[in-house]
């Protein structure tokens with residue numbers, strides 16, 4: 001049997017340098033844990049545009065469809081701001097999400113003990129925080145038609161369409177309930193059913209799916225109140241499920257609560273492939289950070305933890321994922337710090353590459 | 364010349380009891396400052412539904428169009444959750460906003476010194492915070508067509524439409540620049556121009572309007588990053604301008620940062636009427652709080668400060684607005700506290716009515 005396959009798409013900005021560290025981790029699992037992967041690499045975002053004139057080449061798209069998991073670094077940078085909407089770096093990422101049909105975006109917002117002081121929130125509000133936001137990723141206003149800028153009378157109008165079918169809501173709701181079953185059996189669904197009909201349908205379908213999960217305590221919240229409650233007392237939540245646009249904003253808000261932005265991974269999962277594995281893409285929550293790119297300052301942990309999520313969700317290696325996460329905790333507990341993690345209490349300053357090496361050593 | 368007119372719509376939940384306190388304040392200005400108003404009162408929300416079967420009667424709508432300012436308490440309550448979308452309490456409020464064409468919703472997020480400890484954020488992050496969110500209020504996904512739940516194939520689909528014309532963006536942008544000119548000359552516009560064409564048009568029009576305000580430092584931010592930055596370091600902002608839906612979420616997030624939710628007013632302004640005053644509705648940011656309604660526990664300050672905004676924006680009485688705001692500060696500094704403001708450091712516990720009396724006394 002051949003090894004499971006991984007396609008690495010480092011992308012732009014700090015993407016390539018953090019991905020170099022992930023490769024060290026992947027190599028370690030191959031050498032020491034008999035978990036070898038067939039790894040290939042390709043371009044996405046601005047890097048793909050520079051070479052192909054598009055932010056994702058068709059051949060890359062085809063490769064992504066075939067592998068067992070895609071690992072993505074980050075896309076975008078000021079250099080590409082002037083590009084037309086249709087070829088902006090983000091379109092490469094959105095194309096991957098859409099064509100791989102990665103409908104369930106899992107965004108853990110977790111506060112690392114060693115880093116709780118970095119949060120702008122009070123320590124007791126965030127210490128030990130561990131919530132999971134499940135964001136719908138392939139529909140809603142991101143992809144709905146009609147969309148565009150049109151002439152109307154003597155002016156222009158910008159239009160986007162929020163659109164959710166019952167089955168689109170159902171499958172992401174089911175993914176969220178399944179996760180809730182494995183965690184604390186509490187799920188909160190967020191929409192604006194008081195204002196949007198798509199929110200009414202959302203609430204109705206989530207409620208119906210909930211009948212299959214009587215052990216999960218389901219609640220509903222308007223998304224504006226959700227933002228408030230995340231700020232007020234985030235530990236009231238376990239799993240949150242919400243649509244593409246609300247999920248974009250609320251998951252970023254939740255990520256920032258933790259103060260551990262450079263630490264947060266994400267998984268985007270689709271339907272099972274023939275081999276039983278879900279279509280999957282893993283990426284850090286942080287962006288391409290062009291201001292520090294190429295300087296060895298970037299924190300590779302979010303990207304490394306994204307690989308841990310791959311071990312767990314794509315390769316059924318929960319114990320190995322635990323091992324990797326524990327290695328990260330150890331390194332943090334030892335005071336090892338990239339620049340973004342260096343607080344008033346000091347620590348051992350390291351570069352991107354040194355952080356990768358320390359984590360390998362801790363493994 | 365007749366007195367300026369105010370229509371009071373107490374609405375549901377704690378709306379009526381906080382509005383009783385506002386009337387004391389209005390009466391004081393009439394008696395002591397020679398600022399008499401013609402005050403009338405009517406129903407909105409669930410209260411209107413109970414009487415008329417609709418959340419806003421046509422006669423009430425007509426009255427709202429005629430007065431110089433509307434003061435609204437709050438709408439909604441669990442009793443009305445079962446109602447059809449079209450007659451839910453919120454529709455009364457949305458009808459007022461739409462038909463009065465109140466396109467600029469001003470939501471100050473201000474942290475009161477005496478209450479900074481209530482914030483879930485660290486004191487240095489929020490102490491002295493004073494930002495203003497200008498939310499577009501009459502368009503976008505709240506009102507765009509087509510909308511509804513439709514049959515499609517063998518399932519249903521929920522649809523809403525995000526729609527912004529150039530002139531809709533322009534007028535709210537202008538309102539935001541005008542405010543920025545009176546404040547710290549810094550404006551940040553938020554959208555998702557990387558994903559939504561309506562956001563591209565938004566950014567373009569705001570940039571164009573900015574050419575008329577060369578003294579204002581204009582920046583643009585994606586709304587997800589905006590949510591992050593609000594949590595990370597809100598004092599980086601002065602005025603923020605954004606659309607109806609992003610504004611709903613981001614202004615609630617900003618409000619919760621302050622820890623002073625029971626304190627925050629809002630103004631919704633439209634075009635100038637014949638007498639030069641803008642169409643205007645003032646309401647607290649908090650909701651109807653059905654759990655504590657009728658118990659004399661509610662904090663009337665947000666509603667009272669909404670009247671202060673009316674003095675400033677509708678009646679050109681900035682000095683009197685300052686006087687009222689100073690009276691609120693005095694009462695807070697004296698340790699006077701409704702239940703929601705009672706922290707570990709204690710204070711003088713008062714009821715809704717006593718808080719109103721104390722503020723009148725401080726005037």
Ligand SMILES: CC(C)[C@H](C(=O)O)[C@@H](O)C(=O)O
Pocket residue numbers: 090093094248557558587
């Ligand atoms: C880069 C951008 C298109 C993307 C999004 O809006 O989904 C990002 O913000 C994210 O959350 O992954």
Ligand SMILES: CC(C)[C@H](C(=O)O)[C@@H](O)C(=O)O
Pocket residue numbers: 194195224453456457611
């Ligand atoms: C009550 C509701 C319709 C309203 C809104 O969504 O605009 C509220 O959340 C607000 O922000 O004023």
